[in-house]
Amino acid sequence: xxxxxxxxxxxxxxxxxxxxxxxxxxxxxxxxxxxxxxxxxxxxxxxxxxxxxxxxxxxxxxxxxxxxx
Numbered sequence: 708x709x710x711x712x713x714x715x716x717x718x719x720x721x722x723x724x725x726x727x728x729x730x731x732x733x734x735x736x737x738x739x740x741x742x743x744x745x746x747x748x749x750x751x752x753x754x755x756x757x758x759x760x761x762x763x764x765x766x767x768x769x770x771x772x773x774x775x776x
Contacts, residue, residue: 720747728754 720726726743728736736754743752761770 717742717746720750723747723750726750726752728752729757 720743726747728739728743740752743750759773761772762776763769764771
């Protein structure tokens with residue numbers, strides 16, 4: 708789970724309508740699911756992976772396909 712001084716406490720998970728877990732599949736999935744279940748047992752949890760589709764060239768404000776990199 709994200710950590711740091713600007714993050715909300717884990718008890719805030721109970722206010723969520725949905726928890727979305729992103730990152731590498733299986734990396735810490737079990738630990739994340741157990742933690743979410745402990746703090747928000749009735750909140751649905753979904754998982755996914757963020758995959759980039761394009762990027763932007765700095766200064767020129769034009770879109771580049773990943774194949775152009």
